[in-house]
Amino acid sequence: MRQIMAFILLAVAGTTHAEAIKGLRFVHHDWTLACDNTRTCRAAGYQKEMSDNQPVSLLLTRKAGPGEETSAKLMLGQYEEIAVPEHLRLQINGSDHGRLSIADGDWTLSIAQTNALLAALSRNSRIVTIGSDGRHWTLSDLGARAVLLKMDEFQGRLGTPSALVRKGNRSESSVLAALPAPTVVLAQLPPTRTSDISLAQSPVLRAALQAATAVDDCVGLSAEGIPLSKQPQPLTITRLSKDKLLASILCWRGAYNEGNGYWVINDKAPYRPILVTTSGSDDAGNTINAASKGRGLGDCWWTASWGWNGVRFVQTAEATTGLCRLVAAGGAWELPTRVTEVR
Numbered sequence: 001m002r003q004i005m006a007f008i009l010l011a012v013a014g015t016t017h018a019e020a021i022k023g024l025r026f027v028h029h030d031w032t033l034a035c036d037n038t039r040t041c042r043a044a045g046y047q048k049e050m051s052d053n054q055p056v057s058l059l060l061t062r063k064a065g066p067g068e069e070t071s072a073k074l075m076l077g078q079y080e081e082i083a084v085p086e087h088l089r090l091q092i093n094g095s096d097h098g099r100l101s102i103a104d105g106d107w108t109l110s111i112a113q114t115n116a117l118l119a120a121l122s123r124n125s126r127i128v129t130i131g132s133d134g135r136h137w138t139l140s141d142l143g144a145r146a147v148l149l150k151m152d153e154f155q156g157r158l159g160t161p162s163a164l165v166r167k168g169n170r171s172e173s174s175v176l177a178a179l180p181a182p183t184v185v186l187a188q189l190p191p192t193r194t195s196d197i198s199l200a201q202s203p204v205l206r207a208a209l210q211a212a213t214a215v216d217d218c219v220g221l222s223a224e225g226i227p228l229s230k231q232p233q234p235l236t237i238t239r240l241s242k243d244k245l246l247a248s249i250l251c252w253r254g255a256y257n258e259g260n261g262y263w264v265i266n267d268k269a270p271y272r273p274i275l276v277t278t279s280g281s282d283d284a285g286n287t288i289n290a291a292s293k294g295r296g297l298g299d300c301w302w303t304a305s306w307g308w309n310g311v312r313f314v315q316t317a318e319a320t321t322g323l324c325r326l327v328a329a330g331g332a333w334e335l336p337t338r339v340t341e342v343r
Contacts, residue, residue: 021179023318023337026150029143032323033150034335038179039064041151042335045121046325047077048140055079055325056129056137057332058117060148064155064178070164072109072117074100074129075333076137079299079326085131092120092127100129121148122165183341187310189285192239196267199245200235208271209235209247209263217278218251218261226253238285240308243267246285251278257292262306264313276306276313288313300324301331307342316340 024035030048035041043060047053055077062070076082088107090097097116100107107129109117120127121144129137148164151157156176159168199205210221220226220233238246244264251261260280263273279290286308294300301321306313318338321331 024150024154025320025335025337026147027143027323028146030140030323031143031147032320032335033147034320034337035151035154036336036339038181038339039155039176040178040339041154042333043144043147043151044322044333044335045139045141045144045147046323046327047138048142049325053138053140054135055327056139057322057325057327058139059333060114060118062151062155064176066162066172066175068162068178069111070114070118072114074107074109074139075105075327076107076129077327078105079297079329083133085133085135087132089130090117090127091130092116093125118148118164121145181339181341183343184307184309184314184316185343186286186307187241189308190239190241192237196237196239196245199267200237200247204269205247205265205271206235208265208269209249209261209273212263212273213261213275213278218249220249220251220261226250238283239267240264240285241310246283246308247273248280248283256296259290259292262288262313274312277304279304287316294320294324297324297326298329299326299331304338307340314340316342 021037023037026033031043031045033043040063045058047056057075058072060070060072062068088100090100090113097113100109121141125141127139127141145165149166152163152165156174157163158166159170160172160175161167162172206221213221223232225232233250236248240246243266245267247263247265249261250258252259259278261278262276262280265271265273276288277290280288281291282289288306290304292302300323304318305316307316315338319334319336322333322335
């Protein structure tokens with residue numbers, strides 16, 4: 001379940017540099033929030049859990065800084081193929097707020113519609129979209145206020161006129177500024193040598209990796225290997241630089257996910273392994289990717305990536321696709337907590 005736990009990790013921003021700011025992930029009832037290291041925040045709401053309501057999701061996006069507006073778009077459940085209505089109208093507490101625009105399969109709310117929706121989400125409200133064919137999609141407001149409050153807090157808007165929930169007279173100049181995405185320049189890798197490949201058979205290296213890694217994080221390093229595999233897992237070695245290598249091995253396997261372990265090691269003993277991740281899915285030598293389903297239906301995912309900059313692997317991305325609510329295969333949205341510009 002370690003890959004699912006990544007869905008609910010929560011870290012709070014606390015410095016003034018984009019490289020050091022960590023993202024925030026927060027879930028409350030039918031709403032989830034993801035704020036990234038540039039201070040952009042995205043909140044997603046869904047139909048009420050365990051209800052007969054048709055799957056639907058609303059995405060709210062707001063960049064950091066004074067004067068930034070909140071944009072909103074809606075996705076009707078499409079995990080199972082549905083006929084899209086010709087028109088869709090927004091209704092809040094029985095009051096009609098007009099048609100939504102559609103582009104690339106998503107319905108976009110106007111500024112006026114978004115403002116009306118935000119006001120409704122800060123209190124108990126009934127929010128429904130009604131198709132021209134008579135079908136209804138009901139958005140839950142349960143958890144929305146807490147999520148919007150957390151968004152305001154992360155962006156430094158609490159007590160300001162632009163706050164979504166707790167407005168006040170504090171100056172807009174106190175709102176935290178947007179930060180640029182840090183740049184990660186990937187290093188070119190030298191050819192892997194024959195001697196590197198043979199190192200995969202070294203019991204000394206395997207022992208060093210075992211000593212540097214919790215047993216539960218990588219059972220593939222054990223003599224028995226992955227349960228039911230009936231044999232130890234093989235190591236793979238890739239050269240990273242003149243004196244550094246990347247060692248990898250299949251660490252664990254679940255019902256619908258598996259994870260590879262990756263370590264940066266010296267090319268000769270003592271190897272001094274430095275763990276990058278035990279949840280990797282694939283790699284290209286200077287990049288490592290990870291992807292895990294939240295459940296077998298595949299309607300919610302966690303993804304991450306790391307890049308080799310010539311000295312170390314740095315995390316270049318991390319995101320989820322939101323809550324597991326059968327909105328879309330592969331998930332409804334990309335909700336990052338880590339963004340970079342990779343070159």
